[in-house]
Amino acid sequence: MAIFMDRHDLAGTSAEDIAEAHRRDLAVEDRYGVKFLTYWYDQRRGTAFCLIDAPSKEAAIAVHREAHGLIADTLVEVTEGA
Amino acid sequence: MAIFMDRHDLAGTSAEDIAEAHRRDLAVEDRYGVKFLTYWYDQRRGTAFCLIDAPSKEAAIAVHREAHGLIADTLVEVTEGA
Numbered sequence: 001m002a003i004f005m006d007r008h009d010l011a012g013t014s015a016e017d018i019a020e021a022h023r024r025d026l027a028v029e030d031r032y033g034v035k036f037l038t039y040w041y042d043q044r045r046g047t048a049f050c051l052i053d054a055p056s057k058e059a060a061i062a063v064h065r066e067a068h069g070l071i072a073d074t075l076v077e078v079t080e081g082a
Numbered sequence: 083m084a085i086f087m088d089r090h091d092l093a094g095t096s097a098e099d100i101a102e103a104h105r106r107d108l109a110v111e112d113r114y115g116v117k118f119l120t121y122w123y124d125q126r127r128g129t130a131f132c133l134i135d136a137p138s139k140e141a142a143i144a145v146h147r148e149a150h151g152l153i154a155d156t157l158v159e160v161t162e163g164a
Contacts (some may be wrong), residue, residue: 005131014096015161038142040087040133040160047158049087051122051132076129078122079097081104 003037003080004052004060006072011046018048024067025050031066032059085119085162086134086142088154100114106149107132111149115143132161 010018015054018041025036033055050072054060057075064071086088092100100123116136132154136142137154139157146153 005124010154019163039163040085040162041163042087042158045158047160048163049160076124076127076128078124078131081101081121081123081130 001053001055002077004008004050004054004057004075005078006050006052006064006075008048008050008058008070009046009073010041010048010070013048015041016041021068021070022050025063028067029063032062034059034063036063083135083137084159086139086157087160088132088134088142088146088157090130090132090152091128091155092123092130092152092160095130097123097125103152104132104141104148107145110149112142112144116141118145128146 022039029036037051037053039048039050052060060075061071104121105115111118119133119135121132123132134142143153
């Protein structure tokens with residue numbers, strides 16, 4: 001497993017829409033062995049960041065694709081600092 | 083206080099350099115009423131994300147400026163999701 005941070009540019013999306021998309025991720029993540037850990041969003045700009053524990057980048061993408069189709073604009077594998 | 087997520091593009095920077103920059107942030111953050119909560123980095127691309135509790139965007143930037151001069155490329159106020 002590895003940790004990934006993604007970023008979505010979702011201008012015009014409400015906090016409730018983003019929360020609903022996240023709930024859909026949680027509903028399907030087990031099928032891909034993925035765990036969406038948390039997310040943050042900036043409602044003014046429509047930027048959302050997801051922190052994801054996944055076996056691969058492809059698995060993380062597959063969850064978003066199946067759950068709601070909102071694929072991230074960027075997705076990078078990260079290491080947590082101190 | 084508010085939560086901010088920033089992103090640094092630090093290609094060519096080692097994990098140790100990033101850890102040292104973070105230690106310097108922690109050493110000066112109290113002067114600005116800021117708390118650097120955690121960070122993540124992608125060593126291959128040199129991308130680092132800091133999660134910061136700060137009274138203002140300017141205060142968060144001031145800590146990086148004084149600590150090591152590595153100002154973030156982007157900094158957005160965020161809300162933590164579920």
